[in-house]
Amino acid sequence: MNVRDGVIEVGIAVLSFLVVGVLVTELLRERIWPSLLVGIPTGLIAGIVVFGVVHYVRARD
Template sequence: MDALTRAAASLLAGVVALLVVGVGVTEALAPHVWPSLLVGIPAGIAAALFAGVSVWLWLRPNAPREPT
């Protein structure tokens, strides 16, 4: 897999995670916390970073695998 495809997949995973987690946390906290968006945005950013790096590492060529 070339670097452009890997970067696109990582970016897509990050954006999807940002939207899903950000909106989910914001909506879940809306009845309880007034500035729920201020909690949802950092949670979404953290999830996006985790998802993007995870996909980038998962798709790298010649990834070391543990023997099973």
């Protein structure tokens, strides 16, 4: 694994964090007042999981 692979993995993880965080925040906007407080941790967990999966798949090859 080189630096380029690490940058790709982190980029995909950050992108998934942003997408999931915004999606959850928008879906819960009408139901929960501080929906951002739910969206950020959910996006963070999704980003960590995606990073782990991408790292595992790329390292296996």
